[in-house]
Amino acid sequence: MTTTPFEIKAYPEMWAELDMDVPRFDKARLMLGEAYQKTYLSQVNRPAGMAYFDSMIAELHGGRVKELLAAKAEGRPVIGTFCVYIPEEIVLAAGGICVGLCGGSQGSVPDAEKILPRNICPMVKSAFGFKVGRICPYFQAVDFVYGETTCDAKKKCWEILDTLVPTYVMEIPQLKRQRDIDLWLAEVKDFKTKVEEVAGRAISEEDLAAAIKVMNSKRKALQRLNGLRHHNPTPISGKDGLLIEQIAFYDEPVRFTEKVNALCDELEERIKAGVAIPSKNATRVMLAGTPMALPNWKIHNLVEGAGAVIVNEESCIGTRYFKDLIDESATGMEGMLVALTDRYKEIDCSCFTPNDERITQVVKEFRDSKAQGIINYSLQFCHTYNIEEIRIRKACEQEGIPYLFIESDYSAEDLGQLQTRIEAFLEQIGE
Amino acid sequence: MYIGVDLGSRTVKMAVWDGEQLVDHQIAASGFEPHRQAEKMIAAWRAKRVVATGYGRHLAAEHFADAVITEIKAHALGIFNHFPGCTTIVDVGGQDSKVISLDAAGRVMNFQMNDKCAAGTGRFLEIMAASLAYSLDEFGAAALGASREVQINSMCTVFAESEVISMKNRGIPRDHIARAVHGSVADRLAAMLARLGHGETIAFSGGVARNPCMIELLGQRLPGVRVLVPEQPDIIGALGAALHGAGR
Numbered sequence: 001m002t003t004t005p006f007e008i009k010a011y012p013e014m015w016a017e018l019d020m021d022v023p024r025f026d027k028a029r030l031m032l033g034e035a036y037q038k039t040y041l042s043q044v045n046r047p048a049g050m051a052y053f054d055s056m057i058a059e060l061h062g063g064r065v066k067e068l069l070a071a072k073a074e075g076r077p078v079i080g081t082f083c084v085y086i087p088e089e090i091v092l093a094a095g096g097i098c099v100g101l102c103g104g105s106q107g108s109v110p111d112a113e114k115i116l117p118r119n120i121c122p123m124v125k126s127a128f129g130f131k132v133g134r135i136c137p138y139f140q141a142v143d144f145v146y147g148e149t150t151c152d153a154k155k156k157c158w159e160i161l162d163t164l165v166p167t168y169v170m171e172i173p174q175l176k177r178q179r180d181i182d183l184w185l186a187e188v189k190d191f192k193t194k195v196e197e198v199a200g201r202a203i204s205e206e207d208l209a210a211a212i213k214v215m216n217s218k219r220k221a222l223q224r225l226n227g228l229r230h231h232n233p234t235p236i237s238g239k240d241g242l243l244i245e246q247i248a249f250y251d252e253p254v255r256f257t258e259k260v261n262a263l264c265d266e267l268e269e270r271i272k273a274g275v276a277i278p279s280k281n282a283t284r285v286m287l288a289g290t291p292m293a294l295p296n297w298k299i300h301n302l303v304e305g306a307g308a309v310i311v312n313e314e315s316c317i318g319t320r321y322f323k324d325l326i327d328e329s330a331t332g333m334e335g336m337l338v339a340l341t342d343r344y345k346e347i348d349c350s351c352f353t354p355n356d357e358r359i360t361q362v363v364k365e366f367r368d369s370k371a372q373g374i375i376n377y378s379l380q381f382c383h384t385y386n387i388e389e390i391r392i393r394k395a396c397e398q399e400g401i402p403y404l405f406i407e408s409d410y411s412a413e414d415l416g417q418l419q420t421r422i423e424a425f426l427e428q429i430g431e
Numbered sequence: 432m433y434i435g436v437d438l439g440s441r442t443v444k445m446a447v448w449d450g451e452q453l454v455d456h457q458i459a460a461s462g463f464e465p466h467r468q469a470e471k472m473i474a475a476w477r478a479k480r481v482v483a484t485g486y487g488r489h490l491a492a493e494h495f496a497d498a499v500i501t502e503i504k505a506h507a508l509g510i511f512n513h514f515p516g517c518t519t520i521v522d523v524g525g526q527d528s529k530v531i532s533l534d535a536a537g538r539v540m541n542f543q544m545n546d547k548c549a550a551g552t553g554r555f556l557e558i559m560a561a562s563l564a565y566s567l568d569e570f571g572a573a574a575l576g577a578s579r580e581v582q583i584n585s586m587c588t589v590f591a592e593s594e595v596i597s598m599k600n601r602g603i604p605r606d607h608i609a610r611a612v613h614g615s616v617a618d619r620l621a622a623m624l625a626r627l628g629h630g631e632t633i634a635f636s637g638g639v640a641r642n643p644c645m646i647e648l649l650g651q652r653l654p655g656v657r658v659l660v661p662e663q664p665d666i667i668g669a670l671g672a673a674l675h676g677a678g679r
Contacts, residue, residue, distance in 0.1 A: 424503035431538045
């Protein structure tokens with residue numbers, strides 16, 4: 001535990017240059033710092049390797065943004081995204097940076113609700129509100145936003161967001177037949193052309209091969225971390241695991257990979273030494289469902305506050321981001337783009353129909369993680385995850401897996417009720 | 432003596448179990464400091480163990496309770512004591528409605544709770560009663576006696592209230608609207624039961640189980656199912672907490 005209060009560092013001049021609402025953003029910074037202290041730094045027996053990730057939060061609104069601006073000054077493209085379908089390798093191959101944009105906080109929802117309908121996904125509202133309110137430095141720094149067609153709320157909001165920040169939309173098909181994969185490959189190629197345009201240079205085969213290696217290494221490091229979390233007892237809290245998965249979306253990939261691997265070395269030592277977080281007998285819970293964007297720690301906070309531990313996130317900010325690798329044996333530009341598309345089509349987002357792979361994957365991750373129960377989490381109004389819930393529930397019933405479904409948004413009003421449901425679920429597992 | 436306290440959103444309930452039977456129980460409004468209210472209620476008893484449940488359970492544990500269990504488990508224990516073998520519970524309290532399914536030994540197998548809004552809860556009935564200028568007792572009785580049932584479509588308390596107001600202003604008799612409000616809650620509970628699955632008998636607990644119209648309408652929506660109501664449905668959670676303290 002730290003003795004000095006944790007603070008997210010302020011860079012008011014840089015924020016002003018980015019045309020941000022500085023006084024408001026500064027207030028949000030203090031609130032987030034407090035929440036981080038309470039949620040994260042109050043944990044006991046954290047791995048020393050978490051210090052790096054703490055520093056990434058301390059520099060959330062400064063250090064990393066400076067790196068983006070420096071890259072831009074060199075003419076490298078900076079592209080913002082909300083989705084794991086963005087072919088990051090292409091951005092990296094052009095010398096660019098891919099950054100996950102803000103979209104996980106209740107604070108920006110009222111900004112969005114002045115324009116958008118209220119009864120849509122909280123992540124979409126939050127993200128849109130961050131841009132409208134000018135309170136996300138990443139949003140202010142990007143060359144363009146990568147949009148996709150994975151959900152109706154996002155799809156239609158891109159049209160409106162495009163009036164505030166250039167928004168490029170890539171079509172992600174919703175079926176996985178050969179003609180859909182062909183379309184996907186064509187879309188990947190169009191995206192490559194777009195990135196090359198912004199970068200002002202062509203992507204070579206070597207560039208792409210190197211970028212594929214970088215991203216594969218990053219995904220392998222995250223796979224390694226996930227595997228260590230599956231150890232019983234687990235050596236790291238679910239909150240810390242989720243935090244690293246969240247930071248994966250904005251950190252520099254090579255440095256991030258190094259730091260994750262260093263943490264994994266430490267976790268292996270902790271396992272040898274028998275360190276158990278929070279205790280040997282803690283109930284192990286797996287999460288499945290929609291992404292939890294920074295700083296959405298709501299469910300983890302409740303579950304771990306009740307003495308249990310989360311050992312796996314089957315989510316976009318979780319295993320969907322890193323479970324699949326690109327085949328590095330592919331050669332030639334066409335061959336590599338085909339291999340890349342093959343990898344991205346393995347992501348089992350609920351926007352696809354049918355999506356049997358995901359049902360199998362949830363059960364597989366449950367077994368792999370040695371969890372004792374599954375909490376399926378869906379953001380409010382996320383129709384595809386909300387409806388797919390029925391099939392996940394059926395699969396859990398068949399397999400005899402204790403199961404709890406939670407639909408929630410970013411607000412605090414349902415905390416009491418969720419606490420009751422989560423505690424009752426843990427009682428049920430314990431009986 | 433084993434004492435259970437249920438610090439609910441509207442009322443605090445207390446039950447005293449001597450190891451064999453229920454020897455005392457009380458109900459009082461939660462007030463602003465529900466834990467103080469609860470402390471007053473248990474003051475007369477020398478307790479071997481006090482177990483808290485309900486929304487204020489952790490607050491109670493900070494001040495006086497020896498252990499906490501959730502309302503889900505508390506109702507399971509309380510109902511199992513009354514109706515052993517009954518594997519389905521419907522509990523409608525001030526802020527929540529829940530459906531709980533038990534195994535033959537009374538262990539919680541699964542449960543469902545209403546989403547974060549108040550629709551389908553005791554609070555919903557209170558608001559609707561007020562908007563029709565009924566007391567709660569009159570409300571249930573009027574609905575029970577109504578000759579016709581109209582339909583309320585809205586699931587949201589705020590919208591349902593607007594719907595009730597527009598019905599009033601179309602001249603629909605007050606008791607018909609009262610029945611419609613009860614019907615909408617019964618529909619919601621029946622849907623939750625259908626999702627979770629239920630047995631041939633269902634135990635109804637929580638304050639709303641004292642409303643005769645709710646029992647009748649829920650029964651109508653579940654043909655072939657027997658709805659059992661304990662004598663004191665409001666204190667089932669507190670009783671379950673006391674039973675937990677006694678080692679059940």
